[in-house]
Amino acid sequence: MEKKRLTDAIVASNHKGEKAFIPYIMAGDGGIETLKTKLLFLQKAGVTAIEVGIPFSDPVADGKTIQQAGERAISKGTTLRLIMKEIETFYKQITVPLVLMTYYNPLLSYGIDLFAADCVRIGIGGIIVPDLPLEESDILRNALVGTDVALVPLVSLTSPPDRIAKITAVAEGFIYAVTVNGITGIRNAFDKTLEQHLANLKEQSTIPVLAGFGISTPEQVESMVAIADGVIVGSAIVEAFHHQDINTIQTLIQASNKNVFN
Numbered sequence: 386m387e388k389k390r391l392t393d394a395i396v397a398s399n400h401k402g403e404k405a406f407i408p409y410i411m412a413g414d415g416g417i418e419t420l421k422t423k424l425l426f427l428q429k430a431g432v433t434a435i436e437v438g439i440p441f442s443d444p445v446a447d448g449k450t451i452q453q454a455g456e457r458a459i460s461k462g463t464t465l466r467l468i469m470k471e472i473e474t475f476y477k478q479i480t481v482p483l484v485l486m487t488y489y490n491p492l493l494s495y496g497i498d499l500f501a502a503d504c505v506r507i508g509i510g511g512i513i514v515p516d517l518p519l520e521e522s523d524i525l526r527n528a529l530v531g532t533d534v535a536l537v538p539l540v541s542l543t544s545p546p547d548r549i550a551k552i553t554a555v556a557e558g559f560i561y562a563v564t565v566n567g568i569t570g571i572r573n574a575f576d577k578t579l580e581q582h583l584a585n586l587k588e589q590s591t592i593p594v595l596a597g598f599g600i601s602t603p604e605q606v607e608s609m610v611a612i613a614d615g616v617i618v619g620s621a622i623v624e625a626f627h628h629q630d631i632n633t634i635q636t637l638i639q640a641s642n643k644n645v646f647n
């Protein structure tokens with residue numbers, strides 16, 4: 386089976402004259418019972434897909450906001466196993482693709498083959514594993530062959546051209562273009578080379594290129610969707626859910642839906 390569900394969802398939103406918007410939430414922040422409510426809310430608000438974070442004790446790519454959300458989730462007993470079980474109870478109500486974001490360690494202790502099989506069973510659209518470099522990713526990629534679960538790669542601002550070529554050759558779902566050098570968390574400004582970097586990636590990739598890291602205001606969403614196929618917003622969404630600031634979430638989503646053909 387070709388891995389098309391996640392790509393198709395992004396392309397479909399782009400065809401509507403919108404750009405893809407993928408919010409990130411931390412599963413178990415506020416208690417596992419809030420996961421379904423948040424997913425249904427975001428789906429109704431018109432997002433393209435949803436990145437679901439698995440809390441982990443050593444989140445090396447994460448800044449303070451997501452680290453603290455992870456600690457809150459862990460303190461409430463959230464594990465990968467619990468999250469998979471919880472999603473299984475309501476996955477039929479979720480029509481937007483879910484992209485699980487987890488570090489490699491929880492995956493290893495879950496068991497790669499079991500994880501792949503469970504992802505298929507509960508309709509997961511993609512997986513992001515930030516601490517799994519391309520060279521080490523075959524075990525997971527092989528476990529997902531023949532499924533519609535995409536292994537989404539990260540490309541950094543500093544990835545050299547030959548590495549970018551290797552990554553785009555095996556990329557599935559979309560390319561996650563990391564927009565800053567460093568960790569997740571809101572930023573005031575972006576590198577001047579970003580526009581050219583995204584243009585290069587788009588030229589080389591046959592699947593959509595989405596920008597993520599540091600994007601936290603409607604203005605930043607608007608300027609990013611002008612140069613990428615969509616955005617991923619994490620810390621700002623996590624913070625807004627933590628403070629039950631629904632308005633901020635809706636405003637961020639709407640910023641990606643300004644008609645790009647005008």
Ligand SMILES: O=P(O)(O)OC[C@@H](O)[C@@H](O)c1c[nH]c2ccccc12
Pocket residue numbers: 409436438446447451486515568569570571597598599600601617618619620621
């Ligand atoms: O929080 P930010 O700066 O908006 O960045 C997105 C991000 O949170 C989400 O995609 C993510 C959370 N943790 C990660 C670790 C690696 C890669 C990506 C992520």
